[in-house]
Amino acid sequence: MASTGLWLVGARGGISTTVIAGLAALKSGRKKPTGLITETTLFDGCDLPPLEDLVVGGHEIRTGTLLESAQAINSDSGSIRSELIEAIRADLEAADERIRPGILINAGEAILSLEGVDQDCRHDHPAEAVAQVEKDLRTFIEDNRLESLVVAILSSTEASIAEHPAHSKGIDLLSAMNSGEVEAFRSSTIYAIAAANVGAGFINFTPSPAALLPATCELLEAGGSPYAGSDGKTGETLVKSALAPMFAQRALKVLSWQGYNMLGDRDGEILAHEENRQTKLSSKGELIEHILGEDVHNQVSIDYVPSLGDNKTAWDLIHFEGFLDHRMTMQFTWQGCDAILAAPLVLDLARLLAAAGKRGESGLQKHCAIFFKSPHRCRIHDLASQYRALADYARRNSSTTS
Amino acid sequence: MASTGLWLVGARGGISTTVIAGLAALKSGRKKPTGLITETTLFDGCDLPPLEDLVVGGHEIRTGTLLESAQAINSDSGSIRSELIEAIRADLEAADERIRPGILINAGEAILSLEGVDQDCRHDHPAEAVAQVEKDLRTFIEDNRLESLVVAILSSTEASIAEHPAHSKGIDLLSAMNSGEVEAFRSSTIYAIAAANVGAGFINFTPSPAALLPATCELLEAGGSPYAGSDGKTGETLVKSALAPMFAQRALKVLSWQGYNMLGDRDGEILAHEENRQTKLSSKGELIEHILGEDVHNQVSIDYVPSLGDNKTAWDLIHFEGFLDHRMTMQFTWQGCDAILAAPLVLDLARLLAAAGKRGESGLQKHCAIFFKSPHRCRIHDLASQYRALADYARRNSSTTS
Amino acid sequence: MASTGLWLVGARGGISTTVIAGLAALKSGRKKPTGLITETTLFDGCDLPPLEDLVVGGHEIRTGTLLESAQAINSDSGSIRSELIEAIRADLEAADERIRPGILINAGEAILSLEGVDQDCRHDHPAEAVAQVEKDLRTFIEDNRLESLVVAILSSTEASIAEHPAHSKGIDLLSAMNSGEVEAFRSSTIYAIAAANVGAGFINFTPSPAALLPATCELLEAGGSPYAGSDGKTGETLVKSALAPMFAQRALKVLSWQGYNMLGDRDGEILAHEENRQTKLSSKGELIEHILGEDVHNQVSIDYVPSLGDNKTAWDLIHFEGFLDHRMTMQFTWQGCDAILAAPLVLDLARLLAAAGKRGESGLQKHCAIFFKSPHRCRIHDLASQYRALADYARRNSSTTS
């Protein structure tokens, strides 16, 4: 049976552990596929790889086991319960065997100072780093006789990267790689190049801007890799993308949109670092401007609140003006478990990109905008339009409609 | 200059007063048309009657003047400020001249016991009531040399009406009217028949179910009247129609959707009556079922909180399940001034129906679903789809695209 | 070693199971005594029975085991985790041995129709019911060589009971008991009489009004039983008792206080019955009137939302007027697990009543008002004053201050 590989970068982090545990729970019939768009009727008749054919491996830069990660999640948000962990213990152990030490290059203080980082993962030369990742991917393909492969970046948000002349063209980036110009790369850049080299699909599920540079996108396209990004749309931004169009469609004038995000967890710890938070904030902020225009007083903030763990809480205040300039308000509170919201999107994207790859579709998967806070090269942020684009794509690729 | 007439039933109520005051403010350039969809670029090139050509008249069953209504609104919600009232005092007085005593038939205790109801408005015979309304409408047309006319029901929510054999066919309803079968009618039924008789457009902006019966719809269509309803979508339901699709589009399973509505005002006073509240509640509840299915524990309640006045407050709790059956919550608070949100929709609808009438389009205006909580004979409740339908209609009727 | 007995009526319900599991967790050092007021410095030097000397038994009218209850709580709110259940399994089994079939008399449809009710628990004659309860209590005392005993009513909220001439005096109630006038009793009345007969302390932790009738209070006092009630203050009402005084102390005029409570669980199921809900609502409503006066538009509602389980959610809107009659609002959302909030209060009350009993203090324990929504014969509802009363009591009874 031909298998589809899913390679997770940050393979024992919260989202990855939830992907792996969830896939085991789905395969064994213990859980229903709630949250998976690709399991809805929208994709009836589309030739997506079945969930049972997915094989997961990955890279990780911290020590520990998947079992420990799952137990930590149980203590934190309770989203993976003890009973489930016991039932899928063997699956977790088997997946652990497919996880290799990741690479760290030009990684920045926030990430390097995380507890449990394996300092052996640090690399000084981009070409060597690419070579190692590429080797691991090829071994994964061979060992599991994979028909196709998708690489997903699920690691911590990186700081932004200074502009570099090599970022514009693939050939310049490869040349900078070979000459060891380490400042042109972050870890996510390395993974994108390696994915292009092996022709794997590539998902930037983080806001890290060094992943989808013009140069890496060119290499991915040339390598036959479908790709999509950036930054999974899982919570507050998801709500905004459903709600902001309402004000526009009613000709109501939004004066101010204040968004406050609180989270704990390793994710929150990283975002407590100013550099890394800035990457995230600019990813979160652009939606309001695109949907409601530049006049809105639009602020997003993120605070690290350790006790919340992965139970992200967001509170938004929307102050708006209606007829006769009368002012009114709306506010919402979102309390969502981030990994639980993100994991099914990763599985959806993996199936969509694997299927696209098999059909020979490389390059940017524009219909995947719905999955991202900052859809790559796309100004459409409203959820309904994004959903329609995905539905149109599904219909076009459905055997039942042909 | 050809004028368009807008006849408001409940002409000194909160919404009508805001429509009249707002129109005066817009005509004089004192305010911008915030909240008016027909003033957005969506309708560029569409031949809608200009706002300055609208003439407003109406029926009212209570005593008092528009000036008093405007002052009461100023005291209550502050949405029509003293300064504006002073500036448009002459317009209010002029509009007052065009308001006639309305009719009350089979009206129910809640409405009859309102303070200030003019008991002379009560009618016992439906044919006489229709004749009076028709006469008032024809006088309004002649006095103002109107090219077209739209009647909008903005009066208090009526109790539901018991099924009656005359409700199915126009001919049977007319026969019941002539034979004085008063129990087959409520006041809103009378207005619908009169609108049909004069070929006026007809808007049921309330949930009152006696307005758009199969029989009245048949008469309206036969009379060349475009019509639309029911129940203006202004607050909590508007938000739900933007937000509920998000859960469906993300394959998240909504377990419970609790909606609590609080309002004061005459509107709230009427809805404190069980019979009238039931009419409203069934209008508000159907959306969740249509968008999210029947499994959702879906409750809407309305409470009369006098101190809030027209500043309607709604709080909704959404309890939902994601991947691995993990449960999460979202909640929102909406604080909106109802008349401020409703008035521009009434102006939008009046313009759309007047233009349709001129083009000879009679019958149900399906593209107007976006304006209503319970769009008539329409199962599409999600805001984005409704907006698309309206946009398509605008494009089809735009001279610039032809 | 002299032991103190705690007899729980409704011994396998959510609160009781949490009391039993929590006590086992505390005794074994697995958990800290968070939520227990009697473990704070306030009670330093007071001669309260140590937690390790508490022995728990009880009555239950439904079938099942404590282990099953604990597992159901784990599935529902996750408040008793699998790991803890495994660790204290032997304690749960041992406690199960001390639980006897309870009694049901004049119990009402809501309770009788609960799933799993053991119909053998139904009694027709109050004297026989009292005799059975008394026998079980005496056996519990003997088997465990208890020095003192406290009975706590933790069963479902009963409907109110019609006034009956026997409710005023102890002697009349005993006579009605002997002559089998079943309509003068509900189950909670039986327990109160039995507690009086054995000289046990008595806690009405529910709002059930048939427990603390003038007649039962007289019997308890005569029997040397300290008692306290009614209706544990655990969530929305707790917040109100802290917040409402603020408005009074600032001379701000509260216009409206709307409180919406949502809960699932057996508790919610019972309260979905109109009769039983009324009992609860009148218990919850009186606070605002006592603290802020009768002018406030004060509404409390309770809705059954099954998916919430024991995670009670309350949303309150407070609309108030300040200087120059300007209106402002405050709102709060409380999301609390009811059993988790209630269980430590039960332990606190048990210790306080046991100690009072040993000191020969019988009758109403007024300083316990802080624990209740409707403190018995007490008009002090504000939390700070209640806390002060408890602190004064603790100081008076502390050996270190004498």
Next chain:
Amino acid sequence: MASTGLWLVGARGGISTTVIAGLAALKSGRKKPTGLITETTLFDGCDLPPLEDLVVGGHEIRTGTLLESAQAINSDSGSIRSELIEAIRADLEAADERIRPGILINAGEAILSLEGVDQDCRHDHPAEAVAQVEKDLRTFIEDNRLESLVVAILSSTEASIAEHPAHSKGIDLLSAMNSGEVEAFRSSTIYAIAAANVGAGFINFTPSPAALLPATCELLEAGGSPYAGSDGKTGETLVKSALAPMFAQRALKVLSWQGYNMLGDRDGEILAHEENRQTKLSSKGELIEHILGEDVHNQVSIDYVPSLGDNKTAWDLIHFEGFLDHRMTMQFTWQGCDAILAAPLVLDLARLLAAAGKRGESGLQKHCAIFFKSPHRCRIHDLASQYRALADYARRNSSTTS
């Protein structure tokens, strides 16, 4: 008739304008004294100066009139309505006559760059600045034949001031004043010295730390001036002081308390400056630590949201742990108009300090802690204890209890 003077520093700002307009409305019987604690029964029998005997004057550093300020407030928050402004126009004009140009010394960029600042108010020499203020105060006393005077600082929050050797002792501060050591002073320091010099009561209603230095407090006490501060407790902090004790009194462990404050207005504009915001934040933060201990993750933030004007909005999230370490949450939203909440407190304080002065009580008025976010030299932050202290003081000074 002996009059009491109230001298407002920042006399045309939002709070001052509301004090002046409100006092006129109260004197004329147009409004009730909602929000005034000194008008409740708590102060029955206390010899406080009647409201009608209060005369208001003040200093202001910006140009404009009280009428313009009142109109701006009407446009912004609507808290002073047009109708009222018209009715009290003469009072506003009369008060305007009693307002003198204020002083600015070492004032900082945020304040100096405010629109409309009169640059003539800038002073370089502290002794001259004190002399001018003192002269204005003496003139005010003489012109109005005042029996007593209270000076209240209601101007914008100043940045903190660097420690200076002259801050510890009165004599050193006077010497620094005479030798022109401008860096030891901010404008509020000048006002405190002048108040001491004329024996006036002194209220620091802002958080500005340069007002109540050890040296100024010593001078005030020596001058026979009663004083109180700092930073009026009007909104989010007021709620916290009522709510935080609840968690302590229930032995619930607060893990995190996140507070987000949004405001527009000149106040918000000033607080958008980092230096000035820091002054405010440290004033707001200390309460949680004092009531709940140092372990709480306690964050307060303030954001400038212009559209909100003076309608301050705060949202707080409280994450806490109960029995069995179970985690729960509470959240609240406060929407209050700041000047409306502050103005009655200023009147209360003025009356209390004037009465104290007449009785010869100088120095810190500890019983006034309830009015402040950072009660001076006082660790009691919980509202109930503060209220009790005020009530005890009222009782001691009531003629009816003597």
